[in-house]
Amino acid sequence: xxxxxxxxxxxxxxxxxNKWTKYRSTVHLVNPANKRSLEIIVVGxxxxxxxxxxxxxxxxxxxxxxxxxxxxxxxxxxAAQGGVNAAKNYQNDGDSVYRLFYDxxxxxxxxxxxxxxxxLAEVSGSIIDQCVAQGVPFAREYGGTLSNRSFxxxxxxxxxxxxxxxxxxLLLGAYSALQRQVGMGAVQMLARHxxxxxxxxxxxxxxxIARDLITGKLERHFAHAVLLCTGGxxxxxxxxxxxxxxxxxxxxxxxxxxxxxxxxxxxxIHPTCIPVSGDHQSKLTLMSESLRNDGRIWVxxxxxxxxxxNEIPEEERDYYLERRYPAFGNLVPRDVASRAAKERCxxxxxxxxxxxxxxxDFAANTERYGKIQVNKLGLHNVSKEEVIRLGKEVVxxxxxxxFDMYKQITGEDPYELPMRIYPAVHYTMGGLWVDYxxxxxxxxxxxLGEANFSDHGANRLGASALMxxxxxxxxxxxxxxxxxxxxxxxxxSIPTDHEAFVKAEAEVQERITKLLAIKGTKSVDxxxxxxxxxxxxxxxxxxxxxxxxxxxxxxxxxxxxFWSDVRVxxxxxxxxxxxxxxxxxxxxxxxxELMCIDALTRNExxxxxxxxxxxxxxxxxxxxxxxxxxxAAWQYIADSNFELHKxxxxxxxxxxxxxNYA
Amino acid sequence: xxxxxxxxxxxxxxxxxxKDTKGKFETYQAKGISPDMSFLEMFDVVNEQLIxxxxxxxxxxxxxxxxxxxxxxxxxxGRPHGPKGGVTTCQLHMRSFKDGDTIVVEPWxxxxxxxxxxxxxxxxxxxxxxxxxxxxxxxxxxxxxxNNILINKDDADEAFNxxxxxxxxxxxxxxxxxSAMLFVSAKVSQLALLPQGQIERYDRVLNMVKQMxxxxxxxxxxxxxxxxxxPKSISLENIARLxxxxxxxxxxxxxxx
Ligand SMILES: Cc1cc2nc3c(=O)[nH]c(=O)nc-3n(C[C@H](O)[C@H](O)[C@H](O)COP(=O)(O)OP(=O)(O)OC[C@H]3O[C@@H](n4cnc5c(N)ncnc54)[C@H](O)[C@@H]3O)c2cc1C
Ligand code: SF4
Ligand code: FES
Numbered sequence: 079x080x081x082x083x084x085x086x087x088x089x090x091x092x093x094x095x096n097k098w099t100k101y102r103s104t105v106h107l108v109n110p111a112n113k114r115s116l117e118i119i120v121v122g123x124x125x126x127x128x129x130x131x132x133x134x135x136x137x138x139x140x141x142x143x144x145x146x147x148x149x150x151x152x153x154x155x156x157a158a159q160g161g162v163n164a165a166k167n168y169q170n171d172g173d174s175v176y177r178l179f180y181d182x183x184x185x186x187x188x189x190x191x192x193x194x195x196x197x198l199a200e201v202s203g204s205i206i207d208q209c210v211a212q213g214v215p216f217a218r219e220y221g222g223t224l225s226n227r228s229f230x231x232x233x234x235x236x237x238x239x240x241x242x243x244x245x246x247x248l249l250l251g252a253y254s255a256l257q258r259q260v261g262m263g264a265v266q267m268l269a270r271h272x273x274x275x276x277x278x279x280x281x282x283x284x285x286x287i288a289r290d291l292i293t294g295k296l297e298r299h300f301a302h303a304v305l306l307c308t309g310g311x312x313x314x315x316x317x318x319x320x321x322x323x324x325x326x327x328x329x330x331x332x333x334x335x336x337x338x339x340x341x342x343x344x345x346x347i348h349p350t351c352i353p354v355s356g357d358h359q360s361k362l363t364l365m366s367e368s369l370r371n372d373g374r375i376w377v378x379x380x381x382x383x384x385x386x387x388n389e390i391p392e393e394e395r396d397y398y399l400e401r402r403y404p405a406f407g408n409l410v411p412r413d414v415a416s417r418a419a420k421e422r423c424x425x426x427x428x429x430x431x432x433x434x435x436x437x438x439d440f441a442a443n444t445e446r447y448g449k450i451q452v453n454k455l456g457l458h459n460v461s462k463e464e465v466i467r468l469g470k471e472v473v474x475x476x477x478x479x480x481f482d483m484y485k486q487i488t489g490e491d492p493y494e495l496p497m498r499i500y501p502a503v504h505y506t507m508g509g510l511w512v513d514y515x516x517x518x519x520x521x522x523x524x525x526l527g528e529a530n531f532s533d534h535g536a537n538r539l540g541a542s543a544l545m546x547x548x549x550x551x552x553x554x555x556x557x558x559x560x561x562x563x564x565x566x567x568x569x570x571s572i573p574t575d576h577e578a579f580v581k582a583e584a585e586v587q588e589r590i591t592k593l594l595a596i597k598g599t600k601s602v603d604x605x606x607x608x609x610x611x612x613x614x615x616x617x618x619x620x621x622x623x624x625x626x627x628x629x630x631x632x633x634x635x636x637x638x639x640f641w642s643d644v645r646v647x648x649x650x651x652x653x654x655x656x657x658x659x660x661x662x663x664x665x666x667x668x669x670x671e672l673m674c675i676d677a678l679t680r681n682e683x684x685x686x687x688x689x690x691x692x693x694x695x696x697x698x699x700x701x702x703x704x705x706x707x708x709x710a711a712w713q714y715i716a717d718s719n720f721e722l723h724k725x726x727x728x729x730x731x732x733x734x735x736x737x738n739y740a
Numbered sequence: 741x742x743x744x745x746x747x748x749x750x751x752x753x754x755x756x757x758x759k760d761t762k763g764k765f766e767t768y769q770a771k772g773i774s775p776d777m778s779f780l781e782m783f784d785v786v787n788e789q790l791i792x793x794x795x796x797x798x799x800x801x802x803x804x805x806x807x808x809x810x811x812x813x814x815x816x817x818g819r820p821h822g823p824k825g826g827v828t829t830c831q832l833h834m835r836s837f838k839d840g841d842t843i844v845v846e847p848w849x850x851x852x853x854x855x856x857x858x859x860x861x862x863x864x865x866x867x868x869x870x871x872x873x874x875x876x877x878x879x880x881x882x883x884x885x886x887n888n889i890l891i892n893k894d895d896a897d898e899a900f901n902x903x904x905x906x907x908x909x910x911x912x913x914x915x916x917x918x919s920a921m922l923f924v925s926a927k928v929s930q931l932a933l934l935p936q937g938q939i940e941r942y943d944r945v946l947n948m949v950k951q952m953x954x955x956x957x958x959x960x961x962x963x964x965x966x967x968x969x970x971p972k973s974i975s976l977e978n979i980a981r982l983x984x985x986x987x988x989x990x991x992x993x994x995x996x997x
Binding site: 148157203217253255488 | 833
């Protein structure tokens with residue numbers, strides 16, 4: 079297979095270990111005087127956007143940052159819990175840049191680009207140094223050094239963390255660096271602004287159209303380069319662990335203006351989340367993967383069993399992960415655990431009122447911990463109640479905050495009853511296709527963080543999204559952008575009365591007018607929920623050709639209905655959250671169709687993309703490296719019409735192998 | 741307004757078109773609310789019905805809906821984030837209320853937080869306070885190996901507790917003087933407790949307090965309402981530390997001048 083001529087990944091020559099070093103010392107530079115007259119727009123203030131904006135402003139560029147929240151500090155990165163990876167080898171357990179590189183490629187089921195992933199591993203250590211220098215309060219040992227924890231898919235301890243709020247602390251670090259530049263006048267911050275479109279002039283991206291969300295006014299902004307750091311699109315499924323405002327609009331608008339979309343069907347579904355409790359539910363909450371260390375997952379052996387969990391005797395419980403995967407048991411990887419839960423619930427064995435949940439039970443381990451305590455304390459003739467009480471204390475110390483969160487949401491006490499959990503959409507590996515410089519197929523238009531098709535192949539390892547966002551912003555873009563901007567020093571600011579700006583603004587205006595004029599009968603959420611259901615049922619944890627074909631038709635019909643029957647209240651020139659949602663859902667509908675097309679075209683299973691037709695006899699993902707070891711980069715041609723371009727993935731340093739977890 | 745549950749409630753909600761117009765309370769019936777809904781999901785149900793009845797929905801800020809982004813900000817029955825301690829509005833569930841209750845919902849009230857619409861307010865004053873000094877001045881790429889800075893675990897933990905502030909502004913809304921001291925002290929404390937924050941320690945506190953005053957926040961009279969209402973349990977000890985830092989900084993400043 080050869081790569082499409084329209085895709086040049088611009089991977090530097092040289093050995094894997096030397097590519098980035100050599101690149102950095104030979105890439106074109108922009109001198110300080112010229113930097114002052116070069117303008118950069120950064121859309122998004124999450125880890126990727128804030129770190130990029132602060133770093134570029136420190137270097138002397140003129141930077142404008144946009145975010146839709148009321149403050150850059152509220153970007154969705156704030157919600158990340160577990161931690162951030164870095165190959166520091168502080169634990170002296172054999173970690174190295176190569177090992178992090180290898181784990182990431184393998185974890186991604188061999189569908190990521192070697193050179194990018196190696197660079198990510200190379201800069202990972204500097205991220206921790208930078209964050210510590212900013213005053214990020216990472217967890218520490220008594221000796222004063224940094225503490226690490228383990229995460230899935232690795233055998234070393236390389237995850238740095240700040241309690242269960244790592245994303246918050248990293249983002250506040252990047253936000254403080256950003257606000258410092260705002261204070262110095264080097265960055266203009268435009269919060270409560272939504273990017274509505276990109277503006278291209280003579281084939282290069284030259285700015286954006288933004289909407290002031292308070293006044294509704296449309297604005298034109300010029301820049302020599304535009305960076306989209308706008309996060310992931312998990313909310314295409316309506317219900318996900320993402321924040322309510324997460325959307326695909328910026329990326330989708332760029333896509334329609336020429337940026338190819340990479341691997342749209344790769345989504346990550348996390349097995350342990352608090353399940354849906356009713357139609358009213360607006361989002362789902364993650365329960366950390368670490369719980370699976372001490373919890374046993376089961377459903378009743380009898381279908382439609384209505385008894386309470388503690389009324390079901392041991393011999394009538396089906397510990398289906400232990401039954402199906404005796405070697406790994408409850409600790410099988412995320413995608414396997416998720417699919418197995420779905421299989422049981424679909425077959426009618428689910429629990430809870432919705433029947434779309436399984437139990438995560440801590441009783442056995444609580445008792446085990448209790449017995450250990452009894453021995454430790456040298457107690458004799460202890461009652462069973464006392465053993466359990468002691469065990470609960472241990473469990474509380476390990477997982478107290480998660481148990482509290484669970485109790486708050488469900489009203490049930492997980493110390494007494496098993497948790498009810500179900501898989502939920504969590505992360506999107508797909509995104510805008512970018513080359514080694516993080517530039518999309520539109521010159522001058524870049525994508526960073528979760529918004530790009532990223533370094534995670536078909537499946538992301540835990541604690542690697544924070545690493546990638548900060549790598550892109552702090553340590554990659556400050557170098558790679560020079561390659562382009564060094565050629566732009568003679569480009570004067572283009573006045574925003576240029577016809578391209580006028581036309582782009584008029585198009586946005588027209589769409590707003592159209593949305594408000596429909597005055598149909600159904601709310602935006604009504605459409606969003608229905609789109610989510612189609613996606614979840616037919617392009618979710620397991621997919622097949624027939625379902626995907628149906629989904630494509632369903633989505634096309636939903637789109638027609640949306641544009642003829644949606645009701646958007648209010649006016650264009652005011653704070654109007656329903657109008658904001660309408661734009662986003664309209665774009666999600668179009669993206670949903672492309673995701674299904676991509677999933678249908680990829681006739682193999684890999685990572686988070688599981689096509690039921692392609693599995694091993696024991697139900698594992700079956701890759702087809704001969705035909706599908708490529709990045710699918712989709713070009714927008716017209717409505718519902720996309721053209722596939724392939725970037726061949728060449729593995730020169732790692733041998734392709736089937737992942738085996740049995 | 742019906743949502744498949746069995747609780748019926750009366751809502752008195754502050755409606756205000758924008759910062760330049762006067763607002764007033766409107767009454768809504770929330771019917772069929774399930775105790776499992778979050779407070780914001782109850783608002784979703786009400787809004788959905790308002791939209792299908794061709795009425796204007798209620799505007800409010802929210803995003804993460806899990807208590808970490810700090811966007812949600814409702815003043816519920818006279819208390820920021822409602823009756824339950826230690827949670828944000830989005831983490832409050834309807835089982836904290838009884839069938840038949842009347843619930844009064846207002847925006848944060850403070851001169852430094854002008855109303856944008858209904859329950860959404862402008863908290864950009866908090867961002868400007870951070871811009872005035874809530875950072876360590878270190879450019880990207882200048883850092884030494886992270887483990888070269890050793891930090892006592894207790895200090896690190898205490899700095900983390902202060903850094904857990906989500907910037908929601910409930911402390912200001914709770915305070916009869918609209919003081920932002922708890923918010924400012926949380927950032928000052930985090931950096932004062934860490935070696936990385938020492939170099940700019942005194943400038944930081946002076947600049948941040950100056951900006952706080954300029955934004956129109958009131959004085960702190962130690963009533964402690966902020967701590968009681970803070971969803972992240974940020975401690976009043978931080979305010980004491982801020983005061984100490986401020987006095988020391990003033991002293992240094994006087995010496996220099
Ligand atoms: C619950 C949860 C826990 C997680 N835990 C971890 C973890 O422990 N470790 C890990 O590595 N990863 C974790 N992740 C994943 C990780 O948090 C995200 O992938 C990462 O934070 C994304 O960062 P980002 O900068 O790319 O985007 P975001 O943080 O999502 O920021 C997007 C920005 O773009 C702006 N924006 C979007 N659209 C527009 C528009 N049209 N106009 C203007 N602005 C716009 C937003 O305002 C925002 O500022 C977790 C994710 C979730 C959901
Ligand atoms: S101190 Fe507490 S109440 Fe005040 S902004 Fe921070 S988290 Fe909110
Ligand atoms: S919506 Fe984020 S804290 Fe409530």
